[in-house]
Amino acid sequence: MGTIKAAVAPSKISVKQWVDRVLDDAKFNVPAAKASAYAPSNIALSKYWGKREASFNLPVTGSVSISLAGHGTHTKLCVIDGPKHQVTLNGKGLDERDSFVIKLSQWLDRVLPNNLKLGVTTVNTVPTAAGLASSASGFAALTLATNNLMGWNLPQHQLSALARLGSGSASRSLWHGFVKWHAGQLPDGSDSVAHPLEQQWPNLRVGLLTVSSHTKAVSSREGMARTIATSKLYKQWPQQAQDDLATIEAAIAMGDFETMAKTAEHNAMSMHATMAAAWPPLVYWQPESLAQMQKVWQLRAQGLPLYLTMDAGPNLKLLFEAKHQADVVSAFETVEIITPFS
Amino acid sequence: MGTIKAAVAPSKISVKQWVDRVLDDAKFNVPAAKASAYAPSNIALSKYWGKREASFNLPVTGSVSISLAGHGTHTKLCVIDGPKHQVTLNGKGLDERDSFVIKLSQWLDRVLPNNLKLGVTTVNTVPTAAGLASSASGFAALTLATNNLMGWNLPQHQLSALARLGSGSASRSLWHGFVKWHAGQLPDGSDSVAHPLEQQWPNLRVGLLTVSSHTKAVSSREGMARTIATSKLYKQWPQQAQDDLATIEAAIAMGDFETMAKTAEHNAMSMHATMAAAWPPLVYWQPESLAQMQKVWQLRAQGLPLYLTMDAGPNLKLLFEAKHQADVVSAFETVEIITPFS
Known part of the structure; x- marks a missing residue:
């Protein structure tokens, strides 16, 4: 219940295994102690509504969005010494049981080496969870900042797929302007990624x-x-x-x-x-x-x-x-x- | 545009020809100079939304309703000497160009002998055209009153079909309680009629x-x-x-x-x-x-x-x-x- 049957076979590998493969292929630079990134919020012009697969956040259809320039999420990361990630949202330290912290920690634990814990400082310039897709810009900024912190140097389409694991529409929030997210066909979502459209509409x-x-x-x-x-x-x-x-x-x-x-x-x-x-x-x-x-x-x-x-x-x-x-x-x-x- | 293709062939006869056939078969009593009737409004529990044919008001699907007891339409008819039907709604005489008068006159002209004109006095106990289906009770009361006035003695299913010509949901407003309107299959709608269900739910x-x-x-x-x-x-x-x-x-x-x-x-x-x-x-x-x-x-x-x-x-x-x-x-x-x- 909650997903419709995929037209393709289910993935033979887990989300964690997929992440490990992507990161194994990455040509790492030297990790940093601190990193930051910004990602804009986005508004879908044709919507993403319905998953064909829930664990990889794979959509039933493709979608296209417009990014909201200065409305989005600023995220700073630093390596900390402690048993858990520590998250600050809009200046307020969040409890580890907060659902936002749980989602964010789950994403981080999939992509980080064991026992590496981060301090995450997130500032949204849009209201959280009011339909302005702060989870999209949030996971996009987190993905970009983590790429910077860890020195992954991953290609953009793989960053889009990693962001998608946190929130489907985050796959579109890595860029400004018009962005298209392809539904994709592969069971592990490797082709369910976004890319920016070249058209600019200044008006x-x-x-x-x-x-x-x-x-x-x-x-x-x-x-x-x-x-x-x-x-x-x-x-x-x-x-x-x-x-x-x-x-x-x-x-x-x-x-x-x-x-x-x-x-x-x-x-x-x-x-x-x-x-x-x-x-x-x-x-x-x-x-x-x-x-x-x-x-x-x-x-x-x-x-x-x-x-x-x-x-x-x-x-x-x-x-x-x-x-x-x-x-x-x-x-x-x-x-x-x-x-x-x- | 506005109707979906019927699964059956279009009717070979016009609405007027169908009405003439029904009335030719009627065993008339003596017409009266005056008659009246009441019909309740009804609320569909499964809705009528979409016509498969517009001139006969034939629905895409069947529907079932509950009638609203004392909320409905009282209609009085009398034969008048004049060139046109005269309509009073809720105590107010209506202009002949009023859309309600036009619809009502069209229905009357289809069922009455040439040159017979009526005074129609209609009182709704529900607001007109506010989604409380006053056209349903209105055309049902008009049908029942005309049957009385003209001494048609038509069977109930034919009255339901005649009421339907004025307003689809009027086919259900001839009775109290639960009423089912069959979608029907015939091109002239002879089987697209309602009948009351026997169940009574006093609570x-x-x-x-x-x-x-x-x-x-x-x-x-x-x-x-x-x-x-x-x-x-x-x-x-x-x-x-x-x-x-x-x-x-x-x-x-x-x-x-x-x-x-x-x-x-x-x-x-x-x-x-x-x-x-x-x-x-x-x-x-x-x-x-x-x-x-x-x-x-x-x-x-x-x-x-x-x-x-x-x-x-x-x-x-x-x-x-x-x-x-x-x-x-x-x-x-x-x-x-x-x-x-x-």
Whole structure:
């Protein structure tokens, strides 16, 4: 339950064995005592919703995202003398039983030599667990920082796969701009990796409308599992996601904002629809989310080329072009504008 | 666009020809100068969402409903001397260009002898066009009153088919209690008729939570057409609707409230999901609807066996048993309680 049957055979090796193979092949530099990295958050334009395999975090379909420039995660690592990793999040030391610490420690223990323990200092510039994908930028920054610390010198696609083990969408957060994550076909996920698209859209704007920054009651992981197990409408999702991805990728290549943004909104609404049709019903929207969604639709009906997307949370992300920024700011007082290609 | 291809050949006769055949076979009594009838509103437990044929109002799937006892439509008819039907709705004379008058006149002109014009006095005890299916009780009451006025003496299944021509769900509003509408297979819809189920559930309660009684911006007819034409998730709906109908019918026969109500909520949420996945997105919920839905889910998580269903509108209908009425009334101050088997 919670995953759909893979079209390929299950992996013959464990996640740990896969990690060991990747690191065995790495040409190490000298490890450092300290390292740091930054990774941007990202917003999927065609969504990742559903795993074909849970231990490797392999998606049912590919996806494409836009990274959020200065909104993301700064992570510093240092080697410490102690029995456990020590994690500080946004200036606050976390208890070892905190679920974030548990996930992070599990990832570190898979990739580090035995008994090497780290102090991890993480600062998110986006609210944690409010649908702004802080786990994506978090695991991407952790992967980049660990690569630096350990002197792995791994190629980018392998870093993407390592980040994916922590959080699926982290595979896309290693780069700025548009990023495509290939679903892949291999049982161990070696080909389920992201790469940046070359297109630059300096006029693209993303608006963040934060309805709530509270931790959501149902995690994305749990939400995906419930949707796959109980939502009959989900059966159509993989085909739609695949079609939407192709449409959006072509629109990005053509510089066609309207097609890109319209398909992104349709894709996001359809993803939320698969959740509403789950049992028990899964609705991440808050009443205020719906009020803001209606406002977007009303403005669009009045002629403003403004579109929305939403992840597994209550917050809206607006998509529009620079020339309409003044209209958007005047309609949404609290909107935070991001310039992805600044 | 707007209808899916019928599995059967299109009808060889028009709606008017079908009506003429039915009425030719009727054993008429003497027509009267005046007649009246009442029909209850009904709430679908497994929904009617999508037409396989638009002129006869033939549904993609069957459906099952519960009628709302005293909530419905009273209609009085009298023969008048004039060029046009005259319609009074809730005490207010309507202009001939009113869409309600146009729909009603079209139905009357199909079934009445040439040049016979009626005065129609209709009183709804439910808000018009707010998702409380006043068109269902309206066309059912009109059908019953016309049968009385004209002395048709038609059998019930033919009255159900005639009511369906005005509004699909009107086929179910001729009776109190649980009513099943068969999808049917014939091109002219002769077998797409409803009949009452024999089971009586005196302990069943329906709670009406009216969020808005404004006329909705997108009619059910338009909403269905848009959903079928643009919602990829809709492809799964016919199978789910058919399965849910079978589950609910069995639960009604077994007296199994939880299965009936749970399946009804899952069915309604899935129907709304097919709409959210349409383009442009179709969301009948208001922010206040979502607040009330969350309240229902919260109460249920706390142990109250309370379920909801919603039609193509912003209002909630609660499903619960008599023993929990006090809890429901205390949680929802404005709820209106209906006893379907009173």
